[in-house]
Amino acid sequence: MLTRPLTTLALGLSLTMAMPASALAAAAHLSVRGQEIVDPNGQPILLRGWNWGHWGKTQASDAADNAAQGANTVRIPLRWWGQYDGKNIDSRDDNATTTAGIDPAHLKHLDDMVHWASAAKLWIVLFIDSDCGQSGTQNEKERQYCDPRGEYAKGGHNFWTDRAARQKFIAVWRFIANRYKDTPYIGLFEPLPEPNPAGVPDDQIKAFYAEVMGAIREVAPGVPLLIGGRAYKAPAIRQVYDPAWKDVVYTGNLFLHAKQHGADEASLNELRERSKRLLELRAEHQVPVFVQQVGVRSGEDPDRHGVKAVLSNLVANRIGFAYWEYRGAVNPNEYGVMYQRGNEWVPKRDWIDTITPFFKQ
Template sequence: MLVRSMTLALGLSLSMAFPVAALAAPHLSVQGQEIVDPSGHPILLRGWNWGHWGKAQPSDAADNAAQGANVVRIPLRWWGWYEGRGVDSRDDNASTSAGIDPAHLKHLDEMIRWASAAKLWIVLFIDSDCGQNGTQDAQERKYCDPRGEYPKGHNFWTDKAARQKFIAVWRFIADRYRDTAYIGMFEPLPEPNPPGVPDDQIKAFYAEVMNAIREAAPGVPLLIGGRAYRAPAIRQVYDPQWKDVVYTGNLFLHAKRGANEASLDELRSRAKKVLDLRATHKVPVFVQQVGVRSGEDPSRWAVKAVLSHLVANRLGFAYWEYRAAGNPNEYGVIYQRGNEWVPKRDWIDTITPFFKQ
């Protein structure tokens, strides 16, 4: 009741910013190794990441649905250095929204509304570069630990108070959207990689956060992965008692000198770790980030091969990413050139047919 009271305590502009259904909306669920739709039928989720905060446009959801997508992965960035102002949503003074900047919350409402209206299943994740690690580079260290008090990194494992604030954020978010149509999965924290912390403590962190989410939004599946979301680390977080969990690992093709058979074989090897977990333990898996840099694959040979491999093995995925920053050689299929958004039509036309297979 505390979280719902917090929601009601918001001013009119926030408490009414996101209407919820009078009755709990149907959600996805987990049955054995399958993700199933509200009718109980297995569903393969395939679509896009809206990864860069503030880049998504009102028309994107309908456009994605028309392209054949049925899922979109949507972020909230909370506590981290994101190479620019206006991305970190952490605001400890925002007591009525559990430490989320109200403007960020309003924008998150908008993105979820767009996706829900287009009948795209939503994977909602809360990212925290400080919380997951806090030591990625010098700027990150300075931002996360301005006084230099945490030599092993200022993160959710070294700062219990920050951890509890993050859990409060999740309680608020889960409560806010639990009755929203097409909420598909909640993803507690991508790519956890705390230095010097044993793998079992990463799993324990997930257990604590997931318990809080379950209390606020019972029935919504949860998406987690191993250390840094490396595919071979997926086994580290498996727990046979978790019947509402989908497991994940990143599948980026790494080929700085250009995509080739060796880089593709390496990706297939990582994908096998995800498939092995599904086959061995009969649990569902979903690739929340797969992608190939455009500059490393000018003929688009590799991206076709990667997505063909996922489709052949019945792996759902969210492609990284839809709109991105201003570099046409990166992952985004729409990039920014000045004030103009430029679609890479050949890439869009290559990727989207795989959504329907």
């Protein structure tokens, strides 16, 4: 399952190898200053854009299109060790020793996405996702994949119950951080979304982040980091706050879970309460916050009243965000402003026209 033979696919040059020395010398990072994320010129910047969330669906034209829509950021994944919907999404390959356990074909695709975004001057939020690592117990199918021999009957394999898997993950991050650290428009490294290990105290989630971030800092000093609390629930954000971390941006999911007949006021109020937890942390501890996933299913918000209210709230409170998502599923009622119908990608023009003006406010 996790030990696919190393293929003969070309790895491709890393971005840092392919770029001229002048481009590398010009590469500069975002940084953290009090409540603000600031650009390389020291000016506050609000990151707003899309998630390229579905692995393998991004196209070369997306970055330029997103920039033309007003986006200045994009959140890009690498899926490593998990039972994901769809084929050939898990990039873990323990035989790929020269690429730290990342399937070479997957790494080439990640190189492409990073290159497209960088060329379009989109600040990149790069995350490594691991459904097995974050919990291993989301459902029976996940448990069978992550822990096929039942070695961890109560908790399943994850980065807290399996120290060896944790170290492999840290090695993956060292490789990735070193590979992209000098790429122009590398914005934030996001170590692990939605940590939710069963039976593990909250302080151990924080300790995990401390270990992973320490490894990233060793190879890529100067790149800020993005973290959130258990399951990335906004009220859990205080679990991972540490005053010693001066290079950290804090996050929480803000999905609008609308009612049967659309985004009613009760749903919106519940989401506003969650967003307050982010604002409270920002004000109390003078740290920046960024919503790495905000969105609503199209079928639950037919008149787009809900998405307008949600994004208006973020803009009014000066919170950056990455909308979930750009290219989505095959169902037009799901997340995503483009959906797949056979071999054709169909844009939801009303949704694109509703969301993109908020990038520019």
